[in-house]
Amino acid sequence: MSENVIIFDTTLRDGEQSPGASMNTAEKLRLATQMEKLGVDVLEAGFPAASDGDFEAVSEIAKKMKKIQVTGLARTNKNDIDLAWNAVKHAPNHRIHIFIATSDLHMSEKLKMSRDQVLQASVDAVKYAKSFTDNVEFSAEDGSRSDQDFMCKVFEAAIEAGATTINLPDTVGYAIPDEFAELVRYARDHTPNMHKVVLSVHCHNDLGLATANTLAAIEAGARQAEVTINGIGERAGNTSMEEIVMALHTRPNFFPFTTNIKTEQIYPTSRLVSTITGILVQPNKAIVGANAFAHEAGIHQHGVLVNPMTYEIMKPETIGLSANKLVLGKHSGRHALHEHLKEMGYDLSPGELNTVFKNFKNLADKKKHVLDEDLEALVQEGVLRTTEIFRLEYLHVSSGTTVMPMASVVLTINERAAKGSDYGNGPIDATFNAIAKLTGTDSELLRFTISALTGGTDAQGEVTVRLRESGLVALGRGTDPDIITASAKAYINGLNRLEYIKEHPATVIQ
Ligand code: KIV
Ligand code: ZN
Numbered sequence: 001m002s003e004n005v006i007i008f009d010t011t012l013r014d015g016e017q018s019p020g021a022s023m024n025t026a027e028k029l030r031l032a033t034q035m036e037k038l039g040v041d042v043l044e045a046g047f048p049a050a051s052d053g054d055f056e057a058v059s060e061i062a063k064k065m066k067k068i069q070v071t072g073l074a075r076t077n078k079n080d081i082d083l084a085w086n087a088v089k090h091a092p093n094h095r096i097h098i099f100i101a102t103s104d105l106h107m108s109e110k111l112k113m114s115r116d117q118v119l120q121a122s123v124d125a126v127k128y129a130k131s132f133t134d135n136v137e138f139s140a141e142d143g144s145r146s147d148q149d150f151m152c153k154v155f156e157a158a159i160e161a162g163a164t165t166i167n168l169p170d171t172v173g174y175a176i177p178d179e180f181a182e183l184v185r186y187a188r189d190h191t192p193n194m195h196k197v198v199l200s201v202h203c204h205n206d207l208g209l210a211t212a213n214t215l216a217a218i219e220a221g222a223r224q225a226e227v228t229i230n231g232i233g234e235r236a237g238n239t240s241m242e243e244i245v246m247a248l249h250t251r252p253n254f255f256p257f258t259t260n261i262k263t264e265q266i267y268p269t270s271r272l273v274s275t276i277t278g279i280l281v282q283p284n285k286a287i288v289g290a291n292a293f294a295h296e297a298g299i300h301q302h303g304v305l306v307n308p309m310t311y312e313i314m315k316p317e318t319i320g321l322s323a324n325k326l327v328l329g330k331h332s333g334r335h336a337l338h339e340h341l342k343e344m345g346y347d348l349s350p351g352e353l354n355t356v357f358k359n360f361k362n363l364a365d366k367k368k369h370v371l372d373e374d375l376e377a378l379v380q381e382g383v384l385r386t387t388e389i390f391r392l393e394y395l396h397v398s399s400g401t402t403v404m405p406m407a408s409v410v411l412t413i414n415e416r417a418a419k420g421s422d423y424g425n426g427p428i429d430a431t432f433n434a435i436a437k438l439t440g441t442d443s444e445l446l447r448f449t450i451s452a453l454t455g456g457t458d459a460q461g462e463v464t465v466r467l468r469e470s471g472l473v474a475l476g477r478g479t480d481p482d483i484i485t486a487s488a489k490a491y492i493n494g495l496n497r498l499e500y501i502k503e504h505p506a507t508v509i510q
Helices: 025-038 052-064 078-088 104-111 115-130 148-161 177-190 210-219 241-250 263-277 298-306 334-343 350-366 372-384 427-439 483-503
Strands: 006-009 042-046 069-074 094-101 136-141 165-170 198-203 224-227 390-398 406-413 416-423 444-452 461-469 472-480
Touching (some): 025 052, 025 263, 042 052, 042 078, 078 094, 104 115, 165 177, 165 224, 198 210, 263 372, 334 350, 350 372, 416 427, 444 483
Parallel strands (some): 006 042
Antiparallel strands (some): 461 472
């Protein structure tokens, strides 16, 4: 019989630590609902002590989730644990996740604590968390660079204090697969009572080895994998869920393990994460990249036509990528749109459906075929962006070879209309200048990218921006058949996200 590997998703916590990827509570709730549908076992909904916004998001998610286990991260101090408990306690199925660094480098340089102090703090924290719930996970941060015997001693003490899951992180993505597997075996063999708890791993991708390290660890005895959708996360990101799940699924002869993930929900979840965070998936990304199932070379195309298994080791349908995408157009009705959105994972309320339907009709007047990517953008812009301070109402731009580019803009700012105009060295520069003047913001544009959302000359433009203001960074995303309007929407979305981050400052985590 195959053993089950627990899938612990930390897209909402570690994933959110990707620069600029902050999400508001409504967006996190939407993602958490999709995670439940995807079949994730444990959802790390946030770090409640990091900010009021994080606390609120974890609490709201805990109130809404029925089946999925909801966990919140905490350092070893009582305040963090109290906050984590008060946030996750609403979920019928909850866990507190405690972490402290165990490498000499982190203990001496960051924590300024001795080994004995870290050992004691671990025990006290686990015991304190156990006074609230039976389900406590303990993580040894920077585990892969820790003294192995000391780490095992801390694990032993944490288990003795009541931890039910022990997590071994490769926090800085330093490990090599064989070495990491060896470390997992060492921890299993040298930690008394390790067989009574779940052994977990949590890898980062600094050397591009997060998936390989996690799979090696599973082979070596880990039974929980901590992952994120699309591999998003700090620096080079975390282990990507879709890669782990599909490796286990595709190679059962090598990996005799199962997961509870409904693989057909992988692609819709990947799209949702990318849409919400504004972090685009690289085209050649394994499993969910735009080219993952595209065959360019003639010889490959021929083979795939004769028998897809010649060059495809997975079927696109298995991850929810349908070959026959239903195309909607201006004659499609509300019911057809509703049903199709449900298939895509969006179960909208009647009010939300009204908004999306109205915008869908507007788009269908400009674009013959409305594709899934277009619908996602409509849902994102019409439904998910609920707490916006700035909204674009009107844009007129004049530009050309003989005129100085100028933009006139009408915005709603905190529900009040505001008009303004400005010049620039091009139409986008003029638009951004007018918006910055009207909103009284002073952000720096760090990055601007534009691409077509789908094929076709009538495709919508998709713009992403990265903005920085007062040391804070936010991503913004906008889509529209008019690329200047798409740019304005992306810029405004970035400004709204900056406002959100300013209102929900995160504490510096040590
Ligand atoms: O990378 C890491 O060590 C973490 C821990 C908090 C589990 O994210
Ligand atoms: Zn991490």
